[in-house]
Amino acid sequence: MKKRVALKGVLGSLLAVVASSAVVSSPAQAAPYKCGTNGAEVCFYSNPNLQGTVAVPGRLKTGDVWKRYMDDFNGWTFYNGDGLNDAVSSVWNRTPYHLAIYEHRELNSGRSGGMLMVPPGERVNVINGLVGLYDNTASSARLFPY
Numbered sequence: 001m002k003k004r005v006a007l008k009g010v011l012g013s014l015l016a017v018v019a020s021s022a023v024v025s026s027p028a029q030a031a032p033y034k035c036g037t038n039g040a041e042v043c044f045y046s047n048p049n050l051q052g053t054v055a056v057p058g059r060l061k062t063g064d065v066w067k068r069y070m071d072d073f074n075g076w077t078f079y080n081g082d083g084l085n086d087a088v089s090s091v092w093n094r095t096p097y098h099l100a101i102y103e104h105r106e107l108n109s110g111r112s113g114g115m116l117m118v119p120p121g122e123r124v125n126v127i128n129g130l131v132g133l134y135d136n137t138a139s140s141a142r143l144f145p146y
């Protein structure tokens, strides 16, 4: 009997944690997240057509435009916790700037590799062979301040 009560207490606090994190819900708890909801931003999606889980990197959102880049998607995750590297299938650029997405880290850093330019406001599916970058290969990105 005592045991059951204690368990109930644990369950109760677990539920409280779940409830409070649900309240905090930010981008894309209930996918798909509509990019631009929180200002000028870039959204990477795990599936085509802006579906699946989303990543909205603050790195591409604030500060000096010349410094808005992500030199390695390793270590970054989608909202659901899945790794961002080599996992992007569609993009929505809701900034007033051009977005370049690269196949390799460090903006391809002199190596040959795919590159996709996404103009301001555009949404793009990373479809194999059609846009200069293969699906699930993106590893770095930057904005150009024009």
Ligand SMILES: [Ca+2]
Pocket: 086, 103, 104, 105, 136, 137, 138, 139
């Ligand atoms: Ca890659």
